[in-house]
Each structure stands twice: as C-alpha cells, then as structure tokens.
Amino acid sequence: MEKQRPRCPRPPGEPRWVAMFHEPARDTWTVGAESPYREPVLYAVGDMTRTVRARGAEAAVALWGPEDGGWRLFDAPSAPPPAPAPERPATGSPEPPRLAERMTDRRHQVLMAGLSKAGLYDLGPEDGEAVRTLAERLDEPTVRRVAHWLSAAGGRR
Numbered sequence: 001m002e003k004q005r006p007r008c009p010r011p012p013g014e015p016r017w018v019a020m021f022h023e024p025a026r027d028t029w030t031v032g033a034e035s036p037y038r039e040p041v042l043y044a045v046g047d048m049t050r051t052v053r054a055r056g057a058e059a060a061v062a063l064w065g066p067e068d069g070g071w072r073l074f075d076a077p078s079a080p081p082p083a084p085a086p087e088r089p090a091t092g093s094p095e096p097p098r099l100a101e102r103m104t105d106r107r108h109q110v111l112m113a114g115l116s117k118a119g120l121y122d123l124g125p126e127d128g129e130a131v132r133t134l135a136e137r138l139d140e141p142t143v144r145r146v147a148h149w150l151s152a153a154g155g156r157r
Helices: 038-054 097-117 125-137 140-154
Strands: 017-023 028-035 061-067 070-074
Touching (some): 017 038, 038 061, 097 140
C-alpha cells in the first residue's frame, strides 16, 4: 500500500524552481532549495534525499516551477539511486566539467559576498565580467583570501 503524500502549499513569491520538503514531525513543508534554474534544484533534491535516507527516514518532496507566468506543481523527482563513488582523476588532469562549473559558481558567490560586505552593491556589466573572470581563474583559497580582504575593508567604515 502506497502512502499518500500530504498536500504541499504553493511557495510564496514569484514563480521560480522550488523544492519543498515535508517534515512529518511538525506536518509542515519547508523550502529545501530554490533557484531560477531547474538543474541546481534537482541536484540539491538528490543530495538532500540521500541525506534524509541516510538518517533512516523517507523524504517527501514537492517540486514547484514556473509555467506560463504562474506556478505549477511538477512530479517530484523519483528517488535517485545511490550515487556510485566517483573515480579519482589522475593528478594534473582537468576537473570534470560539472564540478568545474560548480566550483566556478561557488567562487563567484564568495567574491560577490565579499564585495557586498565591502559595501559594493551596485555593480555594472564590466564589474560583473571582472568577477566572473576572477572566479574562473583563481583557486578556492585565493578567492577566499580576496573575499576576506574585502570583508575586512568593509568593516573599517
């Protein structure tokens, strides 16, 4: 006998991709991930579902997304199978494309957070391009160091 999933309310705000997770103990739905793009939300759903299952519980997920300018409840992604252990790339080999993209996005977020803490909010197109170039070319420790400098500079006002 299949359990009936509780009804999930529509997320607040403008339509975007949102994964809602049900918390049976409180009988509530909480936002687990949201983005203007579907892929990052689905990636987060997979990670969160594996985490919930590793704790011995079952995950109830609702996937909301934009359609024709409004909200639509999509079928929740089926539970992903356990991920196989990734192969270690040989030393000096380039990162897999998906990992490289994720790390670049992460470095971009760290730089933007540092700029915000430094009080630089209104960035122009040239500034955005400069941040993207730094995120692509610098490694994670260097990006964190630059973000730290920016944060420290912003705290001296």
